[in-house]
Amino acid sequence: MTATRDKFGRPIVVVTGMGVVTSLGAGKTDNWAKLTAGESGIRTITRFPTDGLKTTMAGSIDFVPVEPFSSTVLGERLANIATEEAIAQAGIGRKGDFPGPLFLAVAPVELEWLPRQELARAVGAGTEINYDSMLRVSGGGQYSAYHHRFLFGSVADHLSETFGTKGSPISLSTACASGTTAIQLGVEAIRRGDVDAALCVGTDGSVNPEALIRFSLLSALSTQNDPPQAAVKPFAKNRDGFVMAEGAGALVLESYASATARGAKILGIVAGCGELADSFHRTRSSPDGKPIVGCVRNALSDAGLVAEQIDYINAHGTGTPENDKMEYLGISTVFGERATTIPVSSNKSMVGHTLSAAGAVEAIFSLLTLEHQRIPPTINYDVPDPAIPFDVVPNVARDARVTAVMSNSFGFGGQNASLILTGEPG
Amino acid sequence: MAETHTTATQPVEAWITGIGLASSLSEGLDAHWQALNERRVNADATTFAPYVVHPLAPISFDQQIPKKGDQRQMEAWQRIGTYAAGLALDSAGIKGNKDILSKMDMIVAAGGGERDLAVDSAILNSEGQGNASPGYLNERLMNDLRPTLFLAQLSNLLAGNIAIVHGVTGSSRTFMGEEAAGTDAARIALARIAAGQSDIALIGAAQNGERKDLLMLYEFGDFNLKNAYQPVWARDGQPGFALGSGAAFVVIESRQHAEARGAKPLARLTNVVADLSHRKQPGDVTATLEKLWKKLGSPDNASAIITGATGAAPATAEERAFLEKHPGIAVRATGTSFGHLMESQFPLGLALAALAISRGALFPANDPTGLEIDTSAPPTQIVVVGAGHWRGEGMALVEAVS
Numbered sequence: 165m166t167a168t169r170d171k172f173g174r175p176i177v178v179v180t181g182m183g184v185v186t187s188l189g190a191g192k193t194d195n196w197a198k199l200t201a202g203e204s205g206i207r208t209i210t211r212f213p214t215d216g217l218k219t220t221m222a223g224s225i226d227f228v229p230v231e232p233f234s235s236t237v238l239g240e241r242l243a244n245i246a247t248e249e250a251i252a253q254a255g256i257g258r259k260g261d262f263p264g265p266l267f268l269a270v271a272p273v274e275l276e277w278l279p280r281q282e283l284a285r286a287v288g289a290g291t292e293i294n295y296d297s298m299l300r301v302s303g304g305g306q307y308s309a310y311h312h313r314f315l316f317g318s319v320a321d322h323l324s325e326t327f328g329t330k331g332s333p334i335s336l337s338t339a340c341a342s343g344t345t346a347i348q349l350g351v352e353a354i355r356r357g358d359v360d361a362a363l364c365v366g367t368d369g370s371v372n373p374e375a376l377i378r379f380s381l382l383s384a385l386s387t388q389n390d391p392p393q394a395a396v397k398p399f400a401k402n403r404d405g406f407v408m409a410e411g412a413g414a415l416v417l418e419s420y421a422s423a424t425a426r427g428a429k430i431l432g433i434v435a436g437c438g439e440l441a442d443s444f445h446r447t448r449s450s451p452d453g454k455p456i457v458g459c460v461r462n463a464l465s466d467a468g469l470v471a472e473q474i475d476y477i478n479a480h481g482t483g484t485p486e487n488d489k490m491e492y493l494g495i496s497t498v499f500g501e502r503a504t505t506i507p508v509s510s511n512k513s514m515v516g517h518t519l520s521a522a523g524a525v526e527a528i529f530s531l532l533t534l535e536h537q538r539i540p541p542t543i544n545y546d547v548p549d550p551a552i553p554f555d556v557v558p559n560v561a562r563d564a565r566v567t568a569v570m571s572n573s574f575g576f577g578g579q580n581a582s583l584i585l586t587g588e589p590g
Numbered sequence: 591m592a593e594t595h596t597t598a599t600q601p602v603e604a605w606i607t608g609i610g611l612a613s614s615l616s617e618g619l620d621a622h623w624q625a626l627n628e629r630r631v632n633a634d635a636t637t638f639a640p641y642v643v644h645p646l647a648p649i650s651f652d653q654q655i656p657k658k659g660d661q662r663q664m665e666a667w668q669r670i671g672t673y674a675a676g677l678a679l680d681s682a683g684i685k686g687n688k689d690i691l692s693k694m695d696m697i698v699a700a701g702g703g704e705r706d707l708a709v710d711s712a713i714l715n716s717e718g719q720g721n722a723s724p725g726y727l728n729e730r731l732m733n734d735l736r737p738t739l740f741l742a743q744l745s746n747l748l749a750g751n752i753a754i755v756h757g758v759t760g761s762s763r764t765f766m767g768e769e770a771a772g773t774d775a776a777r778i779a780l781a782r783i784a785a786g787q788s789d790i791a792l793i794g795a796a797q798n799g800e801r802k803d804l805l806m807l808y809e810f811g812d813f814n815l816k817n818a819y820q821p822v823w824a825r826d827g828q829p830g831f832a833l834g835s836g837a838a839f840v841v842i843e844s845r846q847h848a849e850a851r852g853a854k855p856l857a858r859l860t861n862v863v864a865d866l867s868h869r870k871q872p873g874d875v876t877a878t879l880e881k882l883w884k885k886l887g888s889p890d891n892a893s894a895i896i897t898g899a900t901g902a903a904p905a906t907a908e909e910r911a912f913l914e915k916h917p918g919i920a921v922r923a924t925g926t927s928f929g930h931l932m933e934s935q936f937p938l939g940l941a942l943a944a945l946a947i948s949r950g951a952l953f954p955a956n957d958p959t960g961l962e963i964d965t966s967a968p969p970t971q972i973v974v975v976g977a978g979h980w981r982g983e984g985m986a987l988v989e990a991v992s
Contacts, residue, residue, distance in 0.1 A: 334765055
């Protein structure tokens with residue numbers, strides 16, 4: 165009988181269900197086919213007018229209709245789609261009765277422009293519109309649905325009700341590392357023995373004018389709008405920023421003991437998690453790369469592995485000049501000479517940056533890489549950057565023997581988090 | 591992140607070793623203790639009339655955020671929180687201790703920052719006057735939004751600022767979701783310490799309650815206290831909460847870690863439990879609180895209950911029904927003195943419970959309805975209760991270290 169605890173005596177945490185939706189499509193099958201075919205989900209934005217914007221493309225998800233549009237509503241729908249797929253695959257619990265807690269990575273919620281404009285109309289013509297006049301018409305119950313909708317906890321509240329998760333659901337944000345943190349919280353709860361299963365979800369539906377403009381004003385976005393499919397160029401010399409994208413990833417985590425006891429198919433193991441915060445700057449990494457190095461080393465140590473045992477890195481790889489440079493510095497510090505030979509690819513070259521969802525989406529793609537023994541490429545890689553001599557699996561997917569994957573996430577606010585994912589224990 | 595590979599076989603005892611408070615009453619522990627003992631209330635019913643708020647007391651941010659450049663990069667909620675976090679580290683005796691801070695875990699419960707009200711208003715006025723060409727919103731936002739405003743609004747940037755200003759970098763996690771986020775920050779931090787996954791953690795939250803955009807969100811649900819201030823238990827005829835400005839942070843630490851560095855406990859954090867009732871039926875909040883009480887081991891001999899009861903209907907009435915099932919325990923509602931601090935509600939309760947235990951006294955009742963009773967017995971066991979105005983129920987057991 166295989167051990168159900170790892171070498172540190174902790175319960176082994178396995179993945180038994182996965183669901184994903186990105187700009188490439190809904191579901192693992194569709195996403196994997198397109199991802200390994202090197203297709204891009206980035207397209208010109210049609211959801212709202214882009215007049216006057218420097219960036220006019222995104223990995224928006226328009227096949228999930230939300231009318232009138234709301235980023236929070238879309239985020240919730242995407243989370244629902246991904247979670248349904250994950251729970252169906254895991255075959256766990258009963259419908260509406262998931263036997264564990266919810267950890268949800270979700271974009272910070274705030275009142276959006278359409279309701280704000282509705283309030284302004286309610287103020288009426290002839291009255292100056294400001295927060296005083298809008299406040300005067302806000303009460304009385306007419307807009308109570310907006311209170312419920314635009315609470316930060318609303319998406320988790322609804323998901324927990326739909327899927328019957330247990331206890332107080334946790335909504336979290338560690339910026340672009342959020343999806344990874346959601347998985348980490350699930351892993352920790354199972355290792356503590358607090359729970360046998362956890363539902364870890366990351367979702368983001370943030371492609372709206374203000375969110376796009378906020379990132380644009382920070383000069384974080386690519387402006388290479390034409391053609392949109394070629395915009396994201398991780399690790400290439402002509403990279404100029406990330407592209408916003410929408411998506412969701414959901415994972416059912418279980419203790420290995422619990423999963424095998426109910427005969428569940430094991431999709432992979434979350435062998436280790438690492439994190440380390442950076443105190444250098446609000447949007448930039450410490451120039452010495454130490455926090456990234458420490459984060460990656462913490463993940464390896466937590467997994468009880470050494471760098472030599474990792475045979476693929478699913479990079480954060482946003483395509484911003486800064487991130488990709490720092491990611492190389494961090495990886496090359498830990499991996500030494502192997503940094504130039506180990507495959508390192510960026511899913512974001514195809515799906516864009518799904519922000520709060522990215523860590524969960526990319527963990528799923530990492531697990532699919534293990535399952536299919538095939539590494540998705542980094543597309544749009546035509547002009548190598550001599551300062552980043554990674555093997556980025558340029559433009560074409562590659563068959564490879566992959567037993568352990570590192571998936572990295574780094575975000576604004578000094579957020580660094582990494583996962584180590586492996587195949588089923590032998 | 592602590593190097594903690596093995597899971598503890600016995601739960602590790604956790605202490606509260608530091609508290610940082612900033613609020614409408616004051617800043618720091620001595621001044622708060624004095625204000626509570628004087629039953630002081632700082633409520634403002636005119637500035638945001640008809641809404642009542644508890645405005646932030648004068649605070650010299652330079653004391654904890656020495657660089658003006660850092661202060662300029664933050665909005666009020668981040669400044670208040672970063673300030674109080676620094677006080678908590680000071681109180682724990684680890685301010686500037688790089689060895690400890692670089693391994694210290696952090697869970698911040700956060701909402702978001704204030705919008706640029708002038709920009710919003712100008713756009714809405716202009717649209718109201720017929721300026722609705724495609725791309726008008728884009729043009730205005732591109733030109734009028736300050737590039738750094740986004741960072742001052744982002745939920746995880748309170749934690750980011752605490753890392754930058756104070757050097758807490760072991761890990762940085764931000765929970766969102768109003769009151770429940772504050773409860774869960776404490777719950778997860780304690781669970782990790784108890785299991786040996788973490789040695790020391792900073793948890794807490796901050797709010798700037800003097801915000802019209804925030805008042806608007808709660809006004810949609812008719813949750814704001816209007817016209818005249820009343821203590822929390824005296825709002826039967828006019829339920830609602832008065833938003834308060836303030837922040838509460840606590841340092842939670844394994845006993846072993848504290849003893850190794852010679853730190854004294856303010857109190858023991860014995861347990862934190864939480865649930866989310868979907869509140870479909872009248873009485874659901876009462877029933878959920880009752881369930882959590884049992885999960886805490888039915889501490890019917892507790893010295894006191896410190897609750898963040900908001901004053902909102904129906905949650906506070908349902909909580910009152912729960913309290914009435916446990917008579918004889920001295921109750922204190924923080925909302926009366928501090929207003930409703932939302933994500934900080936529960937951390938504030940933990941902070942005041944630890945403070946009361948460390949001072950060997952419970953602060954006096956402040957309640958004309960008689961629900962709160964005075965007591966002179968030194969508190970040894972305090973239950974912290976937090977029921978969210980809309981969702982989320984939590985409870986903690988804070989005890990004296992004998």
